[in-house]
Structure formats: structure tokens, C-alpha cells
Amino acid sequence: MTRFTVNDRPVQYRMDPDTPLLWALRDASNLTGTKYGCGTGDCGACTVDIDGEAIRSCQITIAQAEGRFVTTIEALSPDRSNPVQQAFVADNVPQCGFCTPGMIMAASVLLKKNRDPSDAQISAAITNLCRCGCYPRIHEAIKRAARILRGDEQVAAAPPPGITPQDAARAVPALRAP
Numbered sequence: 001m002t003r004f005t006v007n008d009r010p011v012q013y014r015m016d017p018d019t020p021l022l023w024a025l026r027d028a029s030n031l032t033g034t035k036y037g038c039g040t041g042d043c044g045a046c047t048v049d050i051d052g053e054a055i056r057s058c059q060i061t062i063a064q065a066e067g068r069f070v071t072t073i074e075a076l077s078p079d080r081s082n083p084v085q086q087a088f089v090a091d092n093v094p095q096c097g098f099c100t101p102g103m104i105m106a107a108s109v110l111l112k113k114n115r116d117p118s119d120a121q122i123s124a125a126i127t128n129l130c131r132c133g134c135y136p137r138i139h140e141a142i143k144r145a146a147r148i149l150r151g152d153e154q155v156a157a158a159p160p161p162g163i164t165p166q167d168a169a170r171a172v173p174a175l176r177a178p
């Protein structure tokens with residue numbers, strides 16, 4: 001039995017301790033916002049926040065996550081109100097969108113440490129891959145999110161999700177209650 005915290009909720013996984021965290025999140029907890037891209041630690045689509053660090057969840061086992069605090073894209077906000085999410089919407093970042101959750105999680109971790117990152121600092125901190133090549137918009141959105149977090153900019157609220165937070169929580173029990 002492996003125990004740790006996912007999105008502020010204690011979880012116990014009755015799975016092989018060597019199971020990658022990515023599969024526990026997606027298959028056992030139904031937290032499918034975290035994506036499987038390569039499985040080799042290269043793309044960053046599976047990025048989650050573990051104890052304040054951006055970690056590729058395909059590269060850590062649930063045994064290695066024991067006792068730690070894991071946050072996935074589902075817990076950033078129940079209604080897209082997180083500044084990074086708002087900025088990604090305002091800058092129309094996603095093309096296919098597959099890399100977006102991992103990018104947002106990596107950006108969220110960076111912005112907790114650096115509220116005014118330069119392009120070079122963003123490139124150094126976020127090595128996630130975007131096969132659609134949206135890097136210019138990703139950088140602009142991260143700098144916009146930094147301005148929002150500093151109080152230098154406000155953006156209109158992102159459109160509401162197509163599913164209410166209550167219905168999403170019913171469909172995905174591991175979601176943090178709104």
C-alpha cells in the first residue's frame with residue numbers, strides 16, 4: 001500500500017510500488033489531465049507538481065512519491081481562474097493542446113519561484129516539448145501570467161468549462177472539491 005497526497009486528498013494505491021505515478025493518476029484516480037506523451041522523460045506532457053517542484057510523473061514510481069504532496073492540473077483551479085490558465089486562454093496558446101497541462105504545471109512551479117522570468121529563464125526552466133511549435137505564445141502567456149500574479153495586469157475571466165465543477169467532481173472523485 002502506497003500512501004501520499006494528491007490534490008490535497010490522502011490517497012492509498014493498492015498497486016505495484018514500481019508503478020509510474022502517471023499511471024496511478026490516470027488509471028486509478030481518473031485524473032486524465034496529466035498526459036502520456038513519450039514515457040521516457042523527454043516531453044514533459046506528464047508534468048505534475050510534487051512538493052513545489054515540476055516532476056515528470058512517468059519517471060517517478062508511486063513508491064518514490066510516498067508521503068509527498070502531488071498536485072495535478074485538475075487542482076490548479078476548479079473554474080480556470082488560475083492566472084496561468086487565464087493567461088494561456090488570453091494568448092490562445094494551445095494548438096492541439098496535448099502539451100498544455102504539462103506546460104501549465106511547469107509554468108506554475110516556475111512562477112512560484114520567479115515572478116518576472118525572462119525568456120532565457122523560461123527556456124531554462126521549462127524544457128517541455130510542444131510538437132505544434134507554440135513556443136512564442138507559451139512564452140508570452142507565461143510572462144502575462146507573471147504580470148497577473150504581480151498585479152500589473154488583469155484579464156477577462158476565461159470562459160467557463162463545458163462541465164460544472166460539481167459534475168466534474170462527481171465524474172472524477174479524486175478532484176478537489178470546489
Ligand code: FES
Pocket residue numbers: 035036037038039040041042043044045046047056057058059
Ligand atoms: S510522458 Fe513523461 S516526459 Fe513524456
Ligand code: FES
Pocket residue numbers: 093094095096097098099100129130131132133134
Ligand atoms: S499545442 Fe500541440 S503539442 Fe503543444
